[in-house]
Amino acid sequence: MAEAAQSVPVVSYARISADTARDGHGVEDQHRVNDETAARLGWTIVHRYTDNDLSAAKASVVRPSFEAMLKALKVGQLPDGQQVRGAIVVADDRLTRRAGDYERFVDALTYDEGRVYADAKGPKNLYSEDVESMGLFGVVISKMEVRKMQRRTRRSHRRRAEQGIPVGGKRPFGWKDDKLTLAPEEAALLAEAARDLIAGRSLHSIQLEWREKGVRTVHGKEWGSRSLKLALWNPRLCGWRKHNGELVRDANGVPVQGKWEPIITPKEWMAIDALFSSRVGPNAKADGTITDYRTPSHLLTGILRCGKPKADGQICNAPLRVSTRPDLSGGYIYQCPSKSMGGCGGTARNGAKVDEYITEAVLAKLEERAAATRKEDADWGGEEELNRLVTKRQKMLQAWQQDLVSDELFFPENHKLETRIKELRAERTRHALQRQRAAIVDGDIRARWNSEKFDMAQKRALIREAMHAVIVLPVGGGGRRAFNPDLLVPKWKEDF
Structure with a gap:
């Protein structure tokens, strides 16, 4: 690896995800640490790449800035023509948590001779097979830690479900921020909609009425047919809860009663469950009967x-x-x-x-x-x-x-x-x-x-x-x- 000269142009990379924050450091903190590392080594940061709230451990998550950085490192320049000769990160696990991504990064950075790389501890020679192997080993350890955290999270969710305790996240429509106490106006809307649905009213009709009344979701958006269906099909309405698609039950098979206030009775929710479970299409039911998705203007249309x-x-x-x-x-x-x-x-x-x-x-x-x-x-x-x-x-x-x-x-x-x-x-x-x-x-x-x-x-x-x-x-x-x-x-x- 070539000696790092004064003013070597490098890029700074920072990433944080909601579930894997590193020591409370946000992306701005990481870039600040990278600035200090660059100043200590005599390098110049010519561009900052940031992937905020994106996991590096999930194969399904695409990190746009990471992909753009790889492209710039491989060709040795930014889209505007500025030369790039290396990269700086706070730590390897901010860069990658999957072996494949780490190998892609090493391939891009070492595509040409004389590239540099450093973390907060100092420079690393990625042209050395031993250093690359240690990096891959670190990725494996990081992946194991991520899986441990995911297992702990799943166990925690299961335990809270069995105890009837609400989980984190945004409050559900119908309840206050504590997720236990009813929000009277929203709860009344859900109760009325649930009973109207049981009585044969279509989701589309209820959705239109809510839009006309200006009823919004907890995110401030208009209700769609899918969001309304999920809200009415949620066993939380009657005090129950699902985990991995199944009702949470005690050792005797009885659904666990949550600590939050219910909006409808279990029998009413079971009726809703029967309605939605029997549908095999937008308006077709498993028994061959038809229900209306959009209500016709006349009583006997289609009958x-x-x-x-x-x-x-x-x-x-x-x-x-x-x-x-x-x-x-x-x-x-x-x-x-x-x-x-x-x-x-x-x-x-x-x-x-x-x-x-x-x-x-x-x-x-x-x-x-x-x-x-x-x-x-x-x-x-x-x-x-x-x-x-x-x-x-x-x-x-x-x-x-x-x-x-x-x-x-x-x-x-x-x-x-x-x-x-x-x-x-x-x-x-x-x-x-x-x-x-x-x-x-x-x-x-x-x-x-x-x-x-x-x-x-x-x-x-x-x-x-x-x-x-x-x-x-x-x-x-x-x-x-x-x-x-x-x-x-x-x-x-x-x-x-």
Whole structure:
């Protein structure tokens, strides 16, 4: 390595990340130390590279300044033509924490002869294989320390979760800065949105209402559909918590109750969980039913189906669309699309009259169900079996840990228990949703249906729960005929 001459042009590099701060030194402190090192060695810093709040240990993190420095070192000059002959850092672990990055740095710096490198302790000859090896060894040690810190952090999070203690970070919407006490206005919004969602209201509808009211996230941004979904799907709302995607439970499998004030009940959150868990697309559910993402303007859009027979004897079955007809009462009709649009164009019906008839039929069904529900036991019938299996699993685990049960017996049996426990918990969740929905129609459903609070999305959700579709049979004979409700054939769901 060439002797360091006076005024050797070098670059200064500084980095800090939120989770791996070095002795409390920020990037400005690091550059100041680098200035002192340069002055002591007689070098001149011609450019400062800074990567603030970026980890050097994560492969997925790109450090723009680090990459720009490597490029400048390799070509020996900055983009403006200023010559560069070396680099200064506070310490190697501020530069790299991954072996690959350290090797890339050494390759760039030693691409030409006579380059210099130093940290706060003094200059290092990276052209020496021993020095490079020591540097790589330091990177390995640094990586091990990072992994230790990450493991300690994960264990800390798990321990805090099991104790029901909130973790760090920004306060969640609905709670004050202590993450324990409710923020009344935000909590009320979440509670109302959660119950509206259970009642069948769409996320999009709630999101639009919040935007109109000027409701902002804790970061001061407008609510999006994803952020609202995550907020309502968070088990924190009912006092529970997830860790690595699973509810945190005690030894008996019971969800751990957090120390913060809940906004809704566990049964309400389980109903929300059932809603979101059943969706396999933007508006498709696992059971094949459809929920609205954007609420249509008319009650039966997508629910009415054309019943006109085709040449092969099968019905058209195309979903009817809405067309404006100012000359008719109500001002619109439901009509089968043309052949070019996938329908037959042969069926149309007065929209307002169809809505009125189907509404009355559905309300009658809802009242019938509400009356039947009041007579049924509100408790889920599988609780005893679930508790028994959870206890059995715990005992088997203890026996296996004490070497009283062999691996050959434990793992297959434990897998069977886990599978059945998951099935029962899923059944319990679905039951909770059904009970919550049943509670909505309990009482004077007609008054609620006609109230402003009961919006289009909620009405359509209840209609879809009650029926698969409504087949609209053709009038026949040509010409305008009187409205005939017998030509509307509801396809009710058997388990409704």
